[in-house]
Amino acid sequence: DGGITQSPKYLFRKEGQNVTLSCEQNLNHDAMYWYRQDPGQGLRLIYYSQIVNDFQKGDIAEGYSVSREKKESFPLTVTSAQKNPTAFYLCASSKAVELAGSQETQYFGPGTRLLVL
Amino acid sequence: AQKITQTQPGMFVQEKEAVTLDCTYDTSDQSYGLFWYKQPSSGEMIFLIYQGSYDEQNATEGRYSLNFQKARKSANLVISASQLGDSAMYFCAMREGVTGGYQKVTFGTGTKLQVIP
Numbered sequence: 001d002g003g004i005t006q007s008p009k010y011l012f013r014k015e016g017q018n019v020t021l022s023c024e025q026n027l028n029h030d031a032m033y034w035y036r037q038d039p040g041q042g043l044r045l046i047y048y049s050q051i052v053n054d055f056q057k058g059d060i061a062e063g064y065s066v067s068r069e070k071k072e073s074f075p076l077t078v079t080s081a082q083k084n085p086t087a088f089y090l091c092a093s094s095k096a097v098e099l100a101g102s103q104e105t106q107y108f109g110p111g112t113r114l115l116v117l
Numbered sequence: 118a119q120k121i122t123q124t125q126p127g128m129f130v131q132e133k134e135a136v137t138l139d140c141t142y143d144t145s146d147q148s149y150g151l152f153w154y155k156q157p158s159s160g161e162m163i164f165l166i167y168q169g170s171y172d173e174q175n176a177t178e179g180r181y182s183l184n185f186q187k188a189r190k191s192a193n194l195v196i197s198a199s200q201l202g203d204s205a206m207y208f209c210a211m212r213e214g215v216t217g218g219y220q221k222v223t224f225g226t227g228t229k230l231q232v233i234p
Binding site: 041042043105111 | 159167169219
């Protein structure tokens with residue numbers, strides 16, 4: 001079945017440590033996204049990528065880094081510079097759209113919950 | 118100003134009754150899309166329904182319908198015949214701009230719906 005996988009489901013980070021969250025999709029989507037969700041909040045965009053080897057900062061990119069070496073994969077690294085990393089992280093993908101009114105939606109993975117030890 | 122406003126942090130509904138979840142939005146674009154997602158306790162975001170700014174008919178998907186009032190900038194979700202499995206967080210989202218295929222999507226803070234037996 002086509003879809004998006006994220007791993008691990010839970011991740012624990014020690015102070016000063018970098019950790020990487022995995023996101024893989026087999027939907028043949030060009031665009032991929034990383035969102036952060038805090039309790040009682042909506043989703044905030046961290047990074048997005050429209051094509052391989054290209055990515056752009058979202059609204060809250062500080063303390064995070066990404067890569068897009070393959071169309072299927074868009075890993076997110078939470079660096080030690082991110083002082084408040086505890087959150088739920090969601091990866092999404094979508095077809096490229098030309099119009100904001102297009103019906104194409106984003107598809108989401110199951111998420112990774114990051115906790116700080 | 119908030120792009121997406123969901124004023125109901127929590128809602129209760131009796132099983133088999135209908136419920137309306139409110140969403141207002143703010144944009145100066147003529148072309149935009151409105152989405153509703155369901156997030157159960159497992160965390161995954163599930164796409165429910167879509168409404169394009171140029172669509173004259175209200176969108177419907179099974180038990181879900183979107184009450185779109187463009188002049189009032191509201192896009193309320195109506196769930197008919199509520200089921201216990203409808204208990205979840207519900208997010209309203211808006212796509213305004215499309216740049217090179219990238220979907221700029223803003224999410225509301227969500228409404229927690231609890232269905233009572």
